[in-house]
Amino acid sequence: EDQVTQSPEALRLQEGESSSLNCSYTVSGLRGLFWYRQDPGKGPEFLFTLYSAGEEKEKERLKATLTKKESFLHITAPKPEDSATYLCAVQAGWQAGTALIFGKGTTLSVSS
Amino acid sequence: GAGVSQSPSNKVTEKGKDVELRCDPISGHTALYWYRQSLGQGLEFLIYFQGNSAPDKSGLPSDRFSAERTGGSVSTLTIQRTQQEDSAVYLCASSPSPTGAGNTIYFGEGSWLTVV
Numbered sequence: 001e002d003q004v005t006q007s008p009e010a011l012r013l014q015e016g017e018s019s020s021l022n023c024s025y026t027v028s029g030l031r032g033l034f035w036y037r038q039d040p041g042k043g044p045e046f047l048f049t050l051y052s053a054g055e056e057k058e059k060e061r062l063k064a065t066l067t068k069k070e071s072f073l074h075i076t077a078p079k080p081e082d083s084a085t086y087l088c089a090v091q092a093g094w095q096a097g098t099a100l101i102f103g104k105g106t107t108l109s110v111s112s
Numbered sequence: 113g114a115g116v117s118q119s120p121s122n123k124v125t126e127k128g129k130d131v132e133l134r135c136d137p138i139s140g141h142t143a144l145y146w147y148r149q150s151l152g153q154g155l156e157f158l159i160y161f162q163g164n165s166a167p168d169k170s171g172l173p174s175d176r177f178s179a180e181r182t183g184g185s186v187s188t189l190t191i192q193r194t195q196q197e198d199s200a201v202y203l204c205a206s207s208p209s210p211t212g213a214g215n216t217i218y219f220g221e222g223s224w225l226t227v228v
Contacts, residue, residue: 043203043219044203087154
């Protein structure tokens with residue numbers, strides 16, 4: 001069964017304290033791994049898509065990496081405005097239009 | 113609008129009533145998804161539409177749930193005889209196409225459903 005597990009469930013950081021969020025997955029044929037940010041009361045906001053092991057993408061203080069078993073979202077020198085829930089999702093299988101399978105998310109709190 | 117639009121943003125309904133939730137995808141997007149997010153839970157896939165193809169209904173939790181997409185654009189999710197466990201945020205998403213590098217999936221702000 002295709003599965004996505006995110007850890008930790010919650011993470012508290014001081015402003016400037018870098019850390020990483022983990023997304024491990026077991027899927028039959030990865031077509032893409034997605035990272036989203038979700039603020040309270042809002043819909044998920046797209047951050048990155050990674051397609052193959054070894055791929056990396058960056059956006060401001062965020063960097064996403066991908067291996068054959070997991071993805072990391074590295075947050076460098078976070079600021080309070082980075083506080084949100086970060087969702088990881090995979091698109092699996094070879095059939096067109098396969099829906100995303102989501103993890104439960106990591107809730108990040110950054111204090112000043 | 114520029115993004116995925118959902119209405120209503122909030123809905124409170126009595127147990128046993130039917131509700132309709134609407135989604136207007138990004139213009140030109142052929143793929144449309146419905147997800148459900150319950151408190152403390154991850155996003156749960158409900159249904160997927162792609163162009164004129166038959167929808168993938170594999171995620172619908174019961175026959176009280178149905179959805180349609182008219183003219184390849186606007187979609188309506190209908191929940192009949194609502195139950196308290198149906199209380200959740202219902203998220204709609206769309207993407208330009210189902211395959212390839214252009215398949216970034218964009219979400220709306222959600223419809224918050226509370227069944228009392």
